[in-house]
Amino acid sequence: MTLFETALAGVAFGLALAAPPGPMNAVIAEESVLRGWRAGFKTGLGAMTADVLFFLLALAGVATFIRGTPAVQDAMFLGGGALMLYFAYGAIRGARGSFRTEATPESRGFRKAFVLSVSNPYQILFWLTAGVGLLTPGTVDVLSYASASLSGLVVVETGSVALIVGLFCGVAGWIVCFPAALSAAESRTESFAPVVAYGSAVVLGGFGIYFLAEVVLP
Numbered sequence: 001m002t003l004f005e006t007a008l009a010g011v012a013f014g015l016a017l018a019a020p021p022g023p024m025n026a027v028i029a030e031e032s033v034l035r036g037w038r039a040g041f042k043t044g045l046g047a048m049t050a051d052v053l054f055f056l057l058a059l060a061g062v063a064t065f066i067r068g069t070p071a072v073q074d075a076m077f078l079g080g081g082a083l084m085l086y087f088a089y090g091a092i093r094g095a096r097g098s099f100r101t102e103a104t105p106e107s108r109g110f111r112k113a114f115v116l117s118v119s120n121p122y123q124i125l126f127w128l129t130a131g132v133g134l135l136t137p138g139t140v141d142v143l144s145y146a147s148a149s150l151s152g153l154v155v156v157e158t159g160s161v162a163l164i165v166g167l168f169c170g171v172a173g174w175i176v177c178f179p180a181a182l183s184a185a186e187s188r189t190e191s192f193a194p195v196v197a198y199g200s201a202v203v204l205g206g207f208g209i210y211f212l213a214e215v216v217l218p
Helices: 003-018 023-035 037-060 063-067 070-096 108-118 121-135 161-188 192-216
Strands: 138-141 155-158
Touching: 003 155, 003 161, 023 037, 023 108, 023 161, 023 192, 037 108, 037 121, 037 161, 070 108, 070 121, 070 192, 121 161, 155 161
Parallel strands: none
Antiparallel strands: 138 155
16 A cells, blocks of 8 residues: 555544544534634644544553553543533533623633543543554555455555554544534524534533443443
């Protein structure tokens, strides 16, 4: 696989990592429709900053400690679940407020997303497990898992700088385009803002309850 193809594979992986619905996109969506593209982008930047932190931790070999300490994993689920419920409550309050006329610090969304990300057990465990695999030199035959006849068509070189750079480019592309699309949609209809805010609350609350249940009801 050429360097360019490896970078493209990284971009695709970064988009696949950033795009699925979840607590981070719920917060980005909330900030985008309530406060505009800039606020949504800065919120996404907060989540991406946490990804960079986890990437560095994976490089430092923290994965072994996390996987071998169940008490630490339980603490991550409890803390992450409680924070998501708190931000779900905040999303409901935001939906009832005055939206764009509300004066809020521009760093609010960044801090919110960063705090949520560094306390999100799945995001942490991804980087300390699958993330370690991305950093380990080797190859992955992507399409072979779908069909043996497709084996050898897309072989990604892990441990490559191009793959990691492409991955973060994919994440960056998402946090630019996703808030822009939401902000544009909100400008066409005032009713879109509270819908997204309440939807954000549902997603955050659902994940919060799920994380807490992982510990309380094993």
